[in-house]
Amino acid sequence: MRQPALIHAIKADITTLKVNAIVNAANSSLFGGGGVDGAIHRAAGPELLDACRALGGCRTGEAKITKGYRLPAKFVIHTVGPVWRGGNHSEAELLASCYRNSLKLAAEHHCRTIAFPSISAGIYGYPIEQAAAIAITTVREMLADERGIEKVIFCCFSDRDLDVYRKVLSEK
Numbered sequence: 001m002r003q004p005a006l007i008h009a010i011k012a013d014i015t016t017l018k019v020n021a022i023v024n025a026a027n028s029s030l031f032g033g034g035g036v037d038g039a040i041h042r043a044a045g046p047e048l049l050d051a052c053r054a055l056g057g058c059r060t061g062e063a064k065i066t067k068g069y070r071l072p073a074k075f076v077i078h079t080v081g082p083v084w085r086g087g088n089h090s091e092a093e094l095l096a097s098c099y100r101n102s103l104k105l106a107a108e109h110h111c112r113t114i115a116f117p118s119i120s121a122g123i124y125g126y127p128i129e130q131a132a133a134i135a136i137t138t139v140r141e142m143l144a145d146e147r148g149i150e151k152v153i154f155c156c157f158s159d160r161d162l163d164v165y166r167k168v169l170s171e172k
């Protein structure tokens, strides 16, 4: 019988994780930026930007994949989260799409382990409690179907975010 996939939250710099794929909270140009996007581009090296330039951008809620270049991760999945505009602009559905489309791409590329940052919860302003709840619910739903994925890591960047993820994981 198949083992259920492991889901857990840790505090780390996502660029250091040795997983099959890390997810980047990018913007629709895919030309890099601040936050986790900047950190991933710095750690992966300039070839990542060259690869991203060839992708022709990415719409909010969608995802595209590149190699990880100098990162320990084999792949980077670039997804574009919604900018928080109060919650009545389809933010929740768009954020859930980021997780769904990223996991689909990971499975298509035979990834068994994947790490997510808290998409949209930095510069894009999504409230962390709501972002974490959507992340966890959507990943759990998807893992019921995506049989190849064995481990999903929610990679938090602060103690406060880690507390939120751990609380939501224990409640839901």
Ligand code: AR6
Binding pocket: 012, 013, 014, 015, 025, 026, 027, 032, 033, 034, 035, 036, 037, 038, 039, 081, 117, 118, 119, 120, 121, 122, 123, 124, 125, 126, 155, 156, 157, 158, 161
């Ligand atoms: N490892 C893990 N998480 C990190 C790291 C890291 N190295 N650095 C930041 N975070 P953000 P967004 C966390 O702002 O809100 C960029 O300019 C951070 O604490 O990176 O989706 C893009 O180009 C937060 O919890 O992404 C876009 O323009 C989470 O990652 C825009 O920011 C996401 O914060 C996207 O904004």
